[in-house]
Amino acid sequence: MKQIMLYCRAGFESETGAEFAALAEKYENWGYVRASKDTGFAIYETYQQEDAAALAQVPIRSLIFARQLVYGDTINFDPEDRVGPILAQVAEQGPFSELRMETPDTNEGKSLNRLAKKLAVPLSKGLQKQGKLIKDNSLPVLHVCLLAGTQAFVGVSEPGRHSPFVNGIMRLRVPSAAPSRSTLKLDEALLSFFSEAELAARMTSGMKAVDLGACPGGWTYQLVRRGLFVSSVDNGPMADSLMETGQVKHFREDGFGFDPKRKPISWINRQFGNGKRLKWPENAPSEWMVCDMADKPRRVVHMVIDWFAQGNTRNAIVNLKLPMKARWEEVQTCMNILRDELQDGMVIKAKHLYHDREEITVFVGYPKLN
Numbered sequence: 001m002k003q004i005m006l007y008c009r010a011g012f013e014s015e016t017g018a019e020f021a022a023l024a025e026k027y028e029n030w031g032y033v034r035a036s037k038d039t040g041f042a043i044y045e046t047y048q049q050e051d052a053a054a055l056a057q058v059p060i061r062s063l064i065f066a067r068q069l070v071y072g073d074t075i076n077f078d079p080e081d082r083v084g085p086i087l088a089q090v091a092e093q094g095p096f097s098e099l100r101m102e103t104p105d106t107n108e109g110k111s112l113n114r115l116a117k118k119l120a121v122p123l124s125k126g127l128q129k130q131g132k133l134i135k136d137n138s139l140p141v142l143h144v145c146l147l148a149g150t151q152a153f154v155g156v157s158e159p160g161r162h163s164p165f166v167n168g169i170m171r172l173r174v175p176s177a178a179p180s181r182s183t184l185k186l187d188e189a190l191l192s193f194f195s196e197a198e199l200a201a202r203m204t205s206g207m208k209a210v211d212l213g214a215c216p217g218g219w220t221y222q223l224v225r226r227g228l229f230v231s232s233v234d235n236g237p238m239a240d241s242l243m244e245t246g247q248v249k250h251f252r253e254d255g256f257g258f259d260p261k262r263k264p265i266s267w268i269n270r271q272f273g274n275g276k277r278l279k280w281p282e283n284a285p286s287e288w289m290v291c292d293m294a295d296k297p298r299r300v301v302h303m304v305i306d307w308f309a310q311g312n313t314r315n316a317i318v319n320l321k322l323p324m325k326a327r328w329e330e331v332q333t334c335m336n337i338l339r340d341e342l343q344d345g346m347v348i349k350a351k352h353l354y355h356d357r358e359e360i361t362v363f364v365g366y367p368k369l370n
């Protein structure tokens with residue numbers, strides 16, 4: 001197995017490949033990217049099996065653009081017999097915790113869904129017969145991603161490192177009371193950046209939050225439903241249903257100039273769980289700042305840095321819009337600015353979420369205390 005398949009949103013294949021190639025280069029792991037526009041995936045080809053095996057250990061959460069990372073090979077087969085060659089491909093591998101039949105997240109991919117479903121039954125039976133399917137979450141997952149009627153990528157992903165979702169997609173429903181579909185971006189960010197326990201520690205009922213570029217209130221809705229009190233900043237109108245909760249104050253102001261009036265009175269200088277010494281506000285005016293304003297990514301990033309420098313918040317989730325051509329370059333620049341300007345040891349996470357379009361979502365916060 002010499003290939004790494006990276007699933008992504010259609011249109012982001014070159015960014016996905018470029019990000020992975022940059023990472024492989026850091027490990028002095030040489031290979032090359034094959035990425036065709038609008039296919040919904042990129043392939044990283046290595047020259048040696050050991051190189052691909054080492055790269056298969058990269059946790060999906062450390063990559064921004066890829067939704068899933070699968071280590072394997074592309075195989076071709078005859079329409080007369082698809083099952084035989086797939087089973088033969090994994091003859092020397094296994095056992096697996098499950099079989100995931102997948103197709104790229106494109107219209108062409110969707111047209112292969114029926115065939116993928118049809119193949120799932122004989123493939124599962126074949127694997128079971130060989131004792132290769134064992135309900136044990138510590139085992140790798142076998143992925144069969146159909147690329148055409150006569151071609152599939154067959155490979156594995158590592159438990160604890162992969163996305164637990166089919167196609168690497170967290171599917172969420174728009175709550176009927178949410179005023180906009182954008183609500184899913186913040187919901188997915190909270191659910192994918194943190195474990196349940198970490199989110200419960202970072203976000204609790206009664207906390208204060210600021211939502212910049214809030215209208216009509218999809219993100220505010222996510223904060224309100226989790227019991228937070230929100231200052232929603234936007235010149236547009238907020239949904240009445242949110243204002244009626246009594247948990248929302250609407251400020252018709254420029255989000256970039258918004259300044260919480262209360263300032264932190266004391267700062268704590270403490271060693272965090274990751275061993276770094278950090279200065280953090282004992283009583284930040286808001287525990288959370290979120291921002292979905294459409295503006296230049298670097299402007300948003302500098303605003304985040306300023307919020308932390310002022311001690312105005314302890315956690316931030318912001319959307320960086322990427323309408324430009326050089327999207328990967330812009331993302332790299334923004335991530336470098338954050339790493340350089342924030343205190344060493346801060347937590348920075350970034351992801352091109354399923355519900356993000358031409359944008360990525362970034363979290364910045366203090367690490368957990370011991």
Ligand SMILES: C[S@@+](CC[C@H](N)C(=O)[O-])C[C@H]1O[C@@H](n2cnc3c(N)ncnc32)[C@H](O)[C@@H]1O
Pocket residue numbers: 179180181182183212213214215216217218219220233234235236253254255256292293294295
């Ligand atoms: C994508 S929409 C936000 C959608 C919102 N997150 C939701 O879930 O309903 C972007 C919003 O940012 C607001 N906006 C853009 N620039 C702004 C600024 N400088 N200050 C305040 N709001 C701004 C726009 O008025 C618009 O309502």
